[in-house]
Amino acid sequence: MTDATLHGGHAAPRSLLATDARTRRRKAAETRFRLYGLTAVGLGLVALVFLMWSILGNGMGAFRQTYFEIPVELSEATLDKSGTRDPAVMKKVTTVGYGKILQKALEAELAARNIDTGTMKAKDVMGLLSKEAPADLRNMVLADPALVGQTITFEAFATSRVDGYFKGRVTMESAARDSNISPEQLAVAQKMADAGLITTQFNLGFLSMPDASELRPEAAGLGVAILGSAYMMFIVLLLALPIGVATSIYLEELAPKNKWTDMIEVNIANLAAVPSIVYGILALALFINFMGLPQSAPIVGGLVLTLMTLPTIIIATRAALKAVPPSIRDAALGVGASKMQAIFHHVLPLAMPGILTGTILGLARALGESAPLLLIGMVAFVKDFPAAPPEGLMQPATALPVQVYQWTQRSDPAFVERASGAIIVLLAFLLIMNAVAIILRRRFERRW
Amino acid sequence: MNDMRILDRDVSANTTKITARGVQVYYGENHALKDVDVDILAGTVTAFIGPSGCGKSTFLRCLNRMNDTVASARVLGEIKLDGEDIYDKRVDPVVLRARIGMVFQKPNPFPKSIYENVAYGPRIHGLTRSRSELDEVVETALKKAALWNEVKDRLQSPGTGLSGGQQQRLCIARAIATSPEVLLMDEPCSALDPIATAQVEELIDELRAHFSVVIVTHSMQQAARVSQRTAFFHLGHLVEYGETGQIFTNPRDPRTESYITGRIG
Numbered sequence: 001m002t003d004a005t006l007h008g009g010h011a012a013p014r015s016l017l018a019t020d021a022r023t024r025r026r027k028a029a030e031t032r033f034r035l036y037g038l039t040a041v042g043l044g045l046v047a048l049v050f051l052m053w054s055i056l057g058n059g060m061g062a063f064r065q066t067y068f069e070i071p072v073e074l075s076e077a078t079l080d081k082s083g084t085r086d087p088a089v090m091k092k093v094t095t096v097g098y099g100k101i102l103q104k105a106l107e108a109e110l111a112a113r114n115i116d117t118g119t120m121k122a123k124d125v126m127g128l129l130s131k132e133a134p135a136d137l138r139n140m141v142l143a144d145p146a147l148v149g150q151t152i153t154f155e156a157f158a159t160s161r162v163d164g165y166f167k168g169r170v171t172m173e174s175a176a177r178d179s180n181i182s183p184e185q186l187a188v189a190q191k192m193a194d195a196g197l198i199t200t201q202f203n204l205g206f207l208s209m210p211d212a213s214e215l216r217p218e219a220a221g222l223g224v225a226i227l228g229s230a231y232m233m234f235i236v237l238l239l240a241l242p243i244g245v246a247t248s249i250y251l252e253e254l255a256p257k258n259k260w261t262d263m264i265e266v267n268i269a270n271l272a273a274v275p276s277i278v279y280g281i282l283a284l285a286l287f288i289n290f291m292g293l294p295q296s297a298p299i300v301g302g303l304v305l306t307l308m309t310l311p312t313i314i315i316a317t318r319a320a321l322k323a324v325p326p327s328i329r330d331a332a333l334g335v336g337a338s339k340m341q342a343i344f345h346h347v348l349p350l351a352m353p354g355i356l357t358g359t360i361l362g363l364a365r366a367l368g369e370s371a372p373l374l375l376i377g378m379v380a381f382v383k384d385f386p387a388a389p390p391e392g393l394m395q396p397a398t399a400l401p402v403q404v405y406q407w408t409q410r411s412d413p414a415f416v417e418r419a420s421g422a423i424i425v426l427l428a429f430l431l432i433m434n435a436v437a438i439i440l441r442r443r444f445e446r447r448w
Numbered sequence: 449m450n451d452m453r454i455l456d457r458d459v460s461a462n463t464t465k466i467t468a469r470g471v472q473v474y475y476g477e478n479h480a481l482k483d484v485d486v487d488i489l490a491g492t493v494t495a496f497i498g499p500s501g502c503g504k505s506t507f508l509r510c511l512n513r514m515n516d517t518v519a520s521a522r523v524l525g526e527i528k529l530d531g532e533d534i535y536d537k538r539v540d541p542v543v544l545r546a547r548i549g550m551v552f553q554k555p556n557p558f559p560k561s562i563y564e565n566v567a568y569g570p571r572i573h574g575l576t577r578s579r580s581e582l583d584e585v586v587e588t589a590l591k592k593a594a595l596w597n598e599v600k601d602r603l604q605s606p607g608t609g610l611s612g613g614q615q616q617r618l619c620i621a622r623a624i625a626t627s628p629e630v631l632l633m634d635e636p637c638s639a640l641d642p643i644a645t646a647q648v649e650e651l652i653d654e655l656r657a658h659f660s661v662v663i664v665t666h667s668m669q670q671a672a673r674v675s676q677r678t679a680f681f682h683l684g685h686l687v688e689y690g691e692t693g694q695i696f697t698n699p700r701d702p703r704t705e706s707y708i709t710g711r712i713g
Contacts, residue, residue, distance in 0.1 A: 335626060
C-alpha cells in the first residue's frame with residue numbers, strides 16, 4: 001500500500017472557502033474555551049466588585065464621625081481650685097467631674113437655642129454624647145492647663161446610635177426597639193443638627209486612637225493595632241530578609257547537591273504550605289512557654305510571622321537566583337572573581353527585583369495573618385500604646401487583622417462599620433506594599 | 449590569509465606555556481576526555497577543532513579550572529602552567545584565572561557600564577592604585593580589543609547595549625584587562641555575524657603578540673585562518689596535534705582527514 005492509495009489518491013482539491021465538519025468542530029472547541037475563560041474572568045471580577053462594594057459601603061462610615069459642638073466653660077473654681085495649673089494637682093478632678101461640666105454646658109446650650117427636650121431626663125440628654133466625651137475633655141485640659149478659665153468649643157463624640165442616625169444606619173423605627181436610644185433622643189439630636197450644633201468630620205481618631213470598650217464604639221480606633229502591626233513587620237523584615245536571602249544563597253550557589261540538601265529543599269517547600277495556626281502553636285510552645293517571652297508582645301508576633309514568611313522568601317529568592325543566567329557567573333569566575341565576589345557583585349544585584357518582590361509579598365501575607373497571633377495572646381484588649389522600640393516590642397499590642405476579628409465579635413452594630421473600616425485600612429496597606437513591590441521591580445529590573 | 453601563508457608560519461622557536469599530560473575528565477560516570485597530552489606554546493594561537501561533544505570545550509575549561517564549578521566533573525592527570533601544576537592543592541583557582549583569561553561562546557558582558565565591565569578584573573585583583581591608573585588600564589584593554597574608537601565617548605553606557613560583535617570584543621577587553629598570560633576562547637565567534645567574526649579573528653591575530661591564545665572553534669576555516677597550531681579531538685581522544693598547515697594539508701590520521709574533508713562530524 002502506498003501513501004497515495006492511503007489518502008485516496010489524487011482527489012480533486014477541496015475549496016479553501018468551504019469548511020468541513022472537522023474544521024468546524026475544532027473552531028467551535030476554540031470558541032467554547034474562550035467563553036469558559038471569559039466567564040471565569042467575569043465571575044472573578046463580579047466577586048471582586050461585590051467585595052469592594054460591601055466593604056467600602058460598610059466601612060467608609062468609620063472614617064467619618066459625628067460630633068456635638070458645645071461651648072464649654074472651664075471654670076477655675078471647679079477644675080483648678082489651687083490656681084497652680086499644675087496637671088498633677090488638677091488630676092484630682094475625675095472624669096465624673098468633667099461629665100457634670102459637660103452636662104451643664106449641654107443643658108445651657110439647649111436652653112439658649114430654645115430646643116425643647118420635653119419629658120426627657122437629664123441622663124437621657126447626656127446619653128446623646130459618647131461616654132468617652134468627659135474623658136476626652138479631661139485629657140484635653142490636662143494636656144493644656146492654660147485652657148482653664150476660658151470658654152472653649154468642645155467637639156464631643158456623639159454616641160454610636162446618634163452617629164448611626166446621621167449616617168443612616170439607625171432609624172426612628174429601630175430606635176423604638178433599641179434600649180440604648182429612644183426616638184425622643186433622636187428627635188432632640190435632629191433639632192440640634194438643625195441648630196448647627198452637630199458636625200460630621202473626617203475621623204482621624206479612627207487611625208490614631210486605641211481600641212475602646214464594647215459600650216463606646218465611636219471612640220474605638222486602630223492606633224495600637226497599626227503600631228503593633230508596624231512593629232511586627234519591622235521585626236519580620238529585619239530577621240526574615242537576611243536569614244532568607246542567606247539561606248537561599250547557600251542552598252542555591254554553595255551547597256553540594258546531595259540527598260541532604262534535597263531533603264532540606266522539600267521541607268522548605270512543605271513549610272510554605274503549613275497552616276499558619278500551626279506556627280501559632282509552635283510560637284506558643286517555643287517563645288512563650290519555653291523561652292518565657294511575654295504574651296501579646298510584638299516581638300513574639302514578629303518572630304512567629306518571621307518563621308511563617310521565611311519559606312516564602314527563600315522560595316522566591318531561590319527562583320530569582322536561578323533566573324540569573326549562568327553566563328554571568330561564568331563571566332565573573334572567568335576574570336578571576338571568587339565565588340563570593342561573583343555572587344555579591346553580579347548574581348545578587350540581578351536577582352534583587354525578584355528577591356524584593358518575594359519579600360514584600362511575604363510581608364503582605366504576614367501583615368494579613370491573624371490565626372497565629374490569636375494563639376500568642378495578641379487578641380487581648382489593649383488600650384495603652386506600646387513604647388518606642390526596643391522596649392515597646394515587649395509590651396502588649398494588637399495587630400490589624402486581629403483587631404478586625406475582635407470587632408466583628410462585638411454585639412454593637414456600630415462595630416460592623418469599624419471592622420469594615422479596619423479592613424479598608426488593612427487593604428490600603430496591602431495595596432501600598434504591592435505597589436512598592438511593583439515599583440522596586442521596575443526600578444531594579446535590568447536586562448542581560 | 450590563504451593556505452600558502454599557513455605553511456610559512458614558523459612557530460618552532462616558541463617556548464612551552466602549558467603542558468598537559470594524561471588528562472582524563474569524567475562527568476559522573478561519563479568519561480568525557482581520555483588521556484590528552486598537549487603542549488600550548490607561548491605567543492601562539494592554538495585551535496581545538498572537532499565534532500560536537502568531542503571534548504574540546506571540556507579540555508579548554510580544564511586549563512583555567514572552570515570545570516571546578518561543575519559538581520560532577522573530575523579531572524585527572526597533570527596540567528602545568530610554566531612548570532607549576534595548576535591542580536595542586538595550594539593553587540587558588542581565583543589567582544589562576546587572573547593569569548589565564550577566558551572568553552565565552554555567547555557574549556556575556558555584565559549588565560553594567562562598559563567601563564565597569566573592563567575595570568572589574570583589575571579592581572578585584574587590586575592591579576591598580578589610583579583611578580587614573582585604572583582609566584589607563586581600561587583604555588589599553590579596549591584599544592587592544594579594537595573597541596576603543598567605537599566606545600570612547602560612551603564608556604558609562606551599559607555594555608549590554610552594544611551590538612553582538614562589540615559585546616564579544618568587550619568581553620575580550622575584559623579578559624585581557626587583567627593582563628593574563630594565556631587567553632582561552634570557547635567558540636568566540638559562534639554567535640557573531642561574518643563581519644564581526646572577521647573583526648574578532650583579526651583581533652586574535654594581534655593578541656598573539658601579547659598572550660598565548662587557545663581557541664575552540666567549529667569552523668575549520670576559522671582554525672585555518674587564525675591558528676598556528678591545531679589539535680583535532682574526536683570522541684574524547686586527542687587524535688592529532690600539530691602545525692595548522694600540516695593538519696589541514698597533510699593530516700597523518702585518517703580520522704582527521706575524514707573530518708577536514710567533511711566525511712565525519
